[in-house]
Amino acid sequence: MLNKSAIESVLKQMMPITLEQMNGIKLMNRIDTKYIMNLERLPELLLKAKDKYFVQDIDGNRTPTYDTIYYDTDACDMYLRHHDRQLRRQKIRTRNYVESGLFFIEVKNKTNTGRTKKKRVSINPEAFEHIELDAEGFEFLEMRSHYDPLTLSPHVRTHFQRITLVNKRKTERLTLDFCLLFENFRTKKVVECDNLLIVELKQDGAQHSEMKDILLDMRVKQAKCSKYCIGTALTNTTVKTNRFKKKLRLIDKLNH
Numbered sequence: 001m002l003n004k005s006a007i008e009s010v011l012k013q014m015m016p017i018t019l020e021q022m023n024g025i026k027l028m029n030r031i032d033t034k035y036i037m038n039l040e041r042l043p044e045l046l047l048k049a050k051d052k053y054f055v056q057d058i059d060g061n062r063t064p065t066y067d068t069i070y071y072d073t074d075a076c077d078m079y080l081r082h083h084d085r086q087l088r089r090q091k092i093r094t095r096n097y098v099e100s101g102l103f104f105i106e107v108k109n110k111t112n113t114g115r116t117k118k119k120r121v122s123i124n125p126e127a128f129e130h131i132e133l134d135a136e137g138f139e140f141l142e143m144r145s146h147y148d149p150l151t152l153s154p155h156v157r158t159h160f161q162r163i164t165l166v167n168k169r170k171t172e173r174l175t176l177d178f179c180l181l182f183e184n185f186r187t188k189k190v191v192e193c194d195n196l197l198i199v200e201l202k203q204d205g206a207q208h209s210e211m212k213d214i215l216l217d218m219r220v221k222q223a224k225c226s227k228y229c230i231g232t233a234l235t236n237t238t239v240k241t242n243r244f245k246k247k248l249r250l251i252d253k254l255n256h
Helices: 004-013 039-049 077-083 135-144 210-217 227-235 242-255
Strands: 029-038 053-056 065-072 089-097 102-110 115-122 153-167 172-184 190-193 196-203
Touching: 004 039, 029 039, 029 242, 039 172, 039 196, 039 210, 065 077, 065 227, 077 089, 077 227, 077 242, 102 135, 115 135, 153 210, 153 227, 172 227, 190 227, 196 210, 196 242, 227 242
Parallel strands: none
Antiparallel strands: 029 115, 029 196, 053 153, 065 089, 065 153, 089 102, 102 115, 153 172, 172 190, 172 196
16 A cells, blocks of 8 residues: 655655756666565655655656656567567657656667667657657657667557655666556556556666665565566566566565
8 A cells, every 4th residue: 555645754854856957867878777566665665765865856746757658569579579588679668757748759778788778859749659740759760769660559558656766976866666557559458556666776887776785675686677568468468478477476466
């Protein structure tokens, strides 16, 4: 059960950092470390982090809403490359930062060394579900995509709230995603994961992280995961899920 008052109480105790102050720590080329845990433990996590991390504040909002659409081919090639453990892979998505009213198209590449490289450009709101309606965005996609943009269509929509933390040395970012909802454009299935918390640590390189120490102390283990792949596996029974079954069982256990 989400204890909003407990979360808000801890967030109010944390020093804020603005979007402008975060411009130098976007970490578009980075190493990601991910964790899955029960949302009930979020207040405990924030309490342990409150003196070591800033919290992103956007006009007084510290839990902004994200609305994202992942694109894929009809054969789900991007999903299958991840499922089949291909080191080089790509994700393509449009994202709406709901409270800010900003829309972007983003291309994320995973290299064979485990680094994540992200590029993005802003798009018109009409192109959120139809990328071809924004000429600049479509041209960007033609240049960056490993796939013919004309073969891509909306696949899975994710909707969630996010808390973003930045360490005091400003060398890492941490995102805490909760109240997750997945909607499949093809199967029309909707799955809510109300008790799930996805933690993602973003660093420029391998270096000491106080958050890793905190999560180790809380006995939370690393769990490689992709919201796109989780959303696909939860909402589409026709795709391969063998590699994700252990993770899906963990998610089901945490969510119930």
